[in-house]
Amino acid sequence: MSTATYKVVGMTCGHCVNSVTEEVGQVPGVTDVNVDLATGGLTVSTVADVDDGAVRAAVEEAGYQVAEPANLLAGASGQTSGCGCGCS
Template identity: 70%
Template sequence: MTTTASYTVTGMTCAHCVTSVTEEVSQLPGVTGVEVDLATGGLTLTSEQPVDEAAVRAAVEEAGYEVGGR
């Protein structure tokens, strides 16, 4: 079963930011796809099963950014 979750990432200002967030979130277990929209701060991830929101937040923070409202 495939699931999709959307978040808003704050603090991104360039393509490098997008790459950093994509790399960190992609490493989460079960994640099969990551899309980051710099203009809106949107983060959409696709996974084999629901991914723990705390793990997503931790991955985004590891990249140097924050998850805003969902």
Template identity: 75%
Template sequence: MTTTSYTVVGMTCGHCVNSVTEEVSAVPGVSAVDVDLESGGLTVTSDAPVDEAAVRAAVEEAGYSVAG
């Protein structure tokens, strides 16, 4: 199992968290998504490493960006 952490910029409310969770959950191979509104932390759990570009694209699709 692989866990990767990102920092999402621009989230302000629970709806933001839901949007990011929904989009990132749709990335192939992702088995769990945990988003922390306060820190902007995004933890992606998968059975095998997931393409970082796909995760970034999913976050951008939700209307936010990944720091770094």
């Protein structure tokens, strides 16, 4: 079992969380997805090594971005205005 943590940029509501959870949950081998709206945190557990590219692609498919390591300390800097799910 393996676990990886990411920072998702652009989520502003519960629908955003559901979209990311659903898309990442469909990545083969993923056993658990935990998304924290307040921090943008995404924790992914898998049966084998986490397929980083597949997780990032799933987040993008949901309409959001994974912050690069250099952006993690800056929080949501560079975030565009409006909700990624289109609700606002």
